[in-house]
Amino acid sequence: MIGIDLFIEKIEGQGEDAEPLSVLYSETEGLIGVFDGMGGAGSTRYQDSEGVTRTGAYIGSRMAKEIAAGFFHFEKDRLLWYGRELEHRVESFVGDLTKALKGGLITKEKEYKSGNISYRGDMLKRFPSTAALTYYWKDIQQGGDYKNLVIWAGDSRVYLLDRQGLKQLTKDELKEDNDAFSNIYKDSPVSNSISAGADFHLNHLLLSRKEPYILISATDGCFGFLESPMHFEHLLLDGLINSSNADEWKKKLGDRLGSVARDDVSMAAVTVGWNGFDELRDAFLLRYAQLEMQLVRKVNQINSSILKCKEIIAAAEEEKRSLLSQYWQTYKPEYEKYIEG
Amino acid sequence: MESQGIKYSVDLVLCIDATGSMGNIIGRVKENAVKFHSDLYERMKKKDKEIDSLRVKVITFRDFYVDGEHSMLESRFYSLPQEEKDFADFVSKVYANGGGDEPENGLEAVAAAIKSDWTKIGEKKRQVIVVWTDASTHPLEKDASAKPGNYPAGLPKTFDELTDLWDGQSSPMSLSAKRLILFTPDADCWTTMATYWQNTLHCPSKAGNGLGEMEYGTMFDVIVNSI
Numbered sequence: 001m002i003g004i005d006l007f008i009e010k011i012e013g014q015g016e017d018a019e020p021l022s023v024l025y026s027e028t029e030g031l032i033g034v035f036d037g038m039g040g041a042g043s044t045r046y047q048d049s050e051g052v053t054r055t056g057a058y059i060g061s062r063m064a065k066e067i068a069a070g071f072f073h074f075e076k077d078r079l080l081w082y083g084r085e086l087e088h089r090v091e092s093f094v095g096d097l098t099k100a101l102k103g104g105l106i107t108k109e110k111e112y113k114s115g116n117i118s119y120r121g122d123m124l125k126r127f128p129s130t131a132a133l134t135y136y137w138k139d140i141q142q143g144g145d146y147k148n149l150v151i152w153a154g155d156s157r158v159y160l161l162d163r164q165g166l167k168q169l170t171k172d173e174l175k176e177d178n179d180a181f182s183n184i185y186k187d188s189p190v191s192n193s194i195s196a197g198a199d200f201h202l203n204h205l206l207l208s209r210k211e212p213y214i215l216i217s218a219t220d221g222c223f224g225f226l227e228s229p230m231h232f233e234h235l236l237l238d239g240l241i242n243s244s245n246a247d248e249w250k251k252k253l254g255d256r257l258g259s260v261a262r263d264d265v266s267m268a269a270v271t272v273g274w275n276g277f278d279e280l281r282d283a284f285l286l287r288y289a290q291l292e293m294q295l296v297r298k299v300n301q302i303n304s305s306i307l308k309c310k311e312i313i314a315a316a317e318e319e320k321r322s323l324l325s326q327y328w329q330t331y332k333p334e335y336e337k338y339i340e341g
Numbered sequence: 342m343e344s345q346g347i348k349y350s351v352d353l354v355l356c357i358d359a360t361g362s363m364g365n366i367i368g369r370v371k372e373n374a375v376k377f378h379s380d381l382y383e384r385m386k387k388k389d390k391e392i393d394s395l396r397v398k399v400i401t402f403r404d405f406y407v408d409g410e411h412s413m414l415e416s417r418f419y420s421l422p423q424e425e426k427d428f429a430d431f432v433s434k435v436y437a438n439g440g441g442d443e444p445e446n447g448l449e450a451v452a453a454a455i456k457s458d459w460t461k462i463g464e465k466k467r468q469v470i471v472v473w474t475d476a477s478t479h480p481l482e483k484d485a486s487a488k489p490g491n492y493p494a495g496l497p498k499t500f501d502e503l504t505d506l507w508d509g510q511s512s513p514m515s516l517s518a519k520r521l522i523l524f525t526p527d528a529d530c531w532t533t534m535a536t537y538w539q540n541t542l543h544c545p546s547k548a549g550n551g552l553g554e555m556e557y558g559t560m561f562d563v564i565v566n567s568i
Contacts, residue, residue, distance in 0.1 A: 010389060039388075043566040120532075121541035123520065123567060175516050175539070185464045188517040189540065262389050 001027070001270055002246045002277060008221075008258050008265040016042070017219045018061035020268035021069055021133065028146075031072050032268035033133025036156045036219040037061035038193055041125045046112040059112065060105075060127030064194050067104035068133060071097050076135060079149060083141055087206060094151055094204045105196035125195035130154025131202070132170055132217045136272060139208075146272055148215065150205040154193045157223065160207070161214040163283055166233035169205055180229045212273030212283070221263035227299065234296050235260075236269075237288040245277055348393040349385075350463025351568060352418065356450040358474035359401040359414075360440025366473050367437045378421035384565045393463055395421045397428060399435070402450035404479070405489045407441030412491055415453055418460075445476040448503060448530060451521075452496045455506050455514060466518040467568045475546060477528035500530055507538055516540070520567045542567060 005022050009015030016037035023031040042057025075096065082089045105127055132152040139147045150158045152170040160167045168180060176188035194200050216236070223232040239252035257265050274280040357367060378395060385392055396418040405412040414435075419428035454470045481499055497503040506512055507521070519540050525531040527545040535543030 040566050043562070120543040120545065121521075121523075121535040121538075123522075123540055123542040186517055187465050 001030070001272060002274070002280065003030075003032075003271075004246065004250045004253065004267070004269040006222075006250065006254050006257060006265055006267040008254065008261065010221075010262070010264050014058065015264040015266075016055065016057040016061060017221065017264035017266035018065040018129075020217065020266045021065050022268045022270070023069065023072070025076070028138035029136070030270060031069075031076070031133065031135045032215060032217045032270055033065070033068060033131065034156050034217040034219045034266045034268060035061040035065045035068075035132075036130040036154065036221075036264070036266065038125070038128040038130065038154075038190065041123060041128045041193070041195075044114055044119065044124060044126070046114050048112055056114075056125070056127045057129070060129040060195065063105055063108050063127055064101060064129040064131055067101050067108075068097065068131065070104075071100045072135060079135065079147075080137065086147070090149060090204060090206055093149075094202050097151065098200075098202045101194055101202075102196075102200075105194070109196050125193065126197055128193045128195040130156040130190065130193055130219070132156035132158045132219075134158050134169075134215050134217060136215060136270070142208075145208045145210050146213075148205075148207040148209065150207065152203050153200060154190045156217070156219045159216040159218065160209075161216060161233065161236060162211060163287055165287060166229070166236070168229070169207065170203070173203070184224060184226070184228070209272070212271070212280075214269060214271050214280075216267065216269040218267045219264065221261045221265040222257060222267050224263065225261050230291060230295055231299075234288075234291045237284050237291065240281055240284055241288045243277075243281070249277075348391045348463070349465045349467050349568060350394040350460050351381075351392055351396070351467045351469065352457070352460050353395070353397045353564075354400060354454040354457055354468075354470045355397065356400045356402065356447070356454050356470065356472040356474075357435065358403070358440075358445055358447065358472075358476060359411075359435055359437055360403050360445055360476070361437055362440070362475055363473070364437040367435055378425055381565065384562070385568065388565065390568065394460065396460060397421055398454075398457060399431060400450045400453055401435050402446050402474075403439050404441045404444075405446050405449070405492050406479070406484075408439040409489075410491055411439060412446060412489075413449060413453065413493065418458065440476075443476050444479045444529075445474060447472060447474050447476070447478045447525070448481050448500070449493065449496055451534075452503055452506060453493070455512070456495075457513075459513065459515075459518075466515060467520065468514050468518045469520045469522065469564065469567060471522045471524070471564060472531075473524045475526060477526060478530045480530075500533070504538065522564060522567060 003022050005020045007019045016039050018035040021031065021033035037057030037060045039057045042055055042060055044056045045053050046056060046059060047053050078093060079086065109126065130153055134148050134150045136146055136148045139145055150169050152158060155172045155174060158169045160169055172183065173190055173192040174183060174188040175191045176186065178186050178188050192200055226232050235256055239249050239256065243249040243252055271280055359367065381395065382392055398418045399416045401414045403412050416431050421428060451472060459468050460466060481497055481503060485498065497506055521538060521541045523531050523535060523543045524546055531543060535541050
């Protein structure tokens with residue numbers, strides 16, 4: 001398995017995304033996840049026991065990550081023991097994780113002191129965070145397929161990428177019913193998020209896979225500033241196709257996301273079922289070529305045309321201003337001869 | 342692949358209680374009116390948010406049952422920075438006076454704010470209403486059959502109607518764009534709004550004492566974080 005973790009803070013030391021969660025329990029079992037502290041809702045400031053002041057969003061994403069990681073560390077084996085009962089029992093597992101988060105956040109809240117002003121209303125929450133995680137394992141008892149338990153709250157996402165393309169596994173929890181493309185432009189508020197003292201829920205999806213795939217957990221800083229969902233797939237594959245090893249791929253992704261994103265970036269990816277980097281890269285050559293030729297190159301050409309048109313318009317406006325200004329200088333004396341002085 | 346950036350079209354409606362006890366906050370708003378635009382741009386820039394268009398409007402309110410023609414005054418939207426002088430001129434004429442009994446007509450001001458002529462330009466719009474008052478609210482149902490002569494027509498007749506205006510399907514405000522920020526006491530109907538209305542933030546103040554304990558900077562932080 002190849003693991004890629006990316007973490008870029010918009011302002012160093014103040015990133016409200018937690019660092020990505022990426023745990024490999026064995027060669028065939030692991031956990032990835034991301035947590036996005038919600039800056040607007042979590043803007044209340046708190047002091048910890050050492051007197052350091054942080055926003056509720058900063059603290060919340062890290063609390064949620066810590067609680068989730070701890071829960072899976074102690075409880076994940078239940079999923080392996082469920083066997084044929086897995087589909088029926090997974091809901092109670094997710095329910096237990098929900099309780100762990102609710103209880104854990106209340107307990108951890110006591111370690112912090114908030115400011116004197118107490119705010120109310122749904123725009124502000126205590127330690128609010130999204131979550132998007134996947135626990136994956138090879139189910140030897142059930143034919144050797146990979147099982148994937150996807151759990152999420154909010155608008156951070158889990159994706160699956162295979163030869164047929166990128167698939168979003170988590171439905172964004174938004175107040176408005178926007179799809180992935182329209183929400184880039186409409187930016188709806190999140191309708192459900194993890195927070196202390198509030199009633200929230202976790203969604204889940206159980207997926208079996210025979211064929212190799214890539215799992216990706218990503219906060220919205222990774223995909224929310226690109227022109228379309230297709231551009232996110234292209235960004236992932238462009239880095240992969242143009243790299244000769246995982247470290248190079250990671251660096252290319254980091255450079256591209258660092259230059260595009262206007263928010264914190266947290267991403268964890270893992271390749272499942274591939275025999276090495278070369279096989280992984282070669283598997284996506286055709287898919288990359290399709291995206292590049294059918295969409296991205298055309299969009300880039302259109303963007304160049306738009307830029308040229310803007311330059312032409314700007315030059316024409318400047319020419320007009322200059323002409324008017326010059327003519328006014330010769331026109332002005334006669335025009336103002338009765339009002340000057 | 343081009344970066345989207347974050348560019349916002351922001352409409353801000355400031356609802357200010359202009360009764361006598363509000364002298365302190367009105368003074369602060371006036372002081373900062375001239376630099377309001379640059380303050381907002383500066384703080385938004387720190388959060389890597391760019392304002393493409395900013396318009397600000399002021400609604401002052403008092404008590405329709407006491408203050409006659411001075412009960413509510415509503416400006417137009419001023420585009421900033423282009424109309425910064427006109428905005429500052431309007432604000433300079435606002436003064437704290439009158440009010441009579443403790444409840445004031447804050448709900449009517451909120452209704453008028455919701456019905457503002459919001460911008461339709463721009464992809465990422467923000468429609469922010471901010472209310473400053475140190476008083477509770479007269480119920481909208483008060484004297485239903487005998488409203489004062491200067492009471493505006495077309496306002497909601499009940500709190501439920503006002504709630505529909507804010508949260509209902511036919512609200513003139515967009516769910517993703519709207520924000521209501523209340524610097525108001527923990528009193529009727531502000532607490533109900535904070536509890537049940539969507540996209541609302543309530544910063545409770547002590548009723549009857551003006552808003553002296555609030556720093557203008559803190560208020561600004563809350564407004565910026567809400568955008």
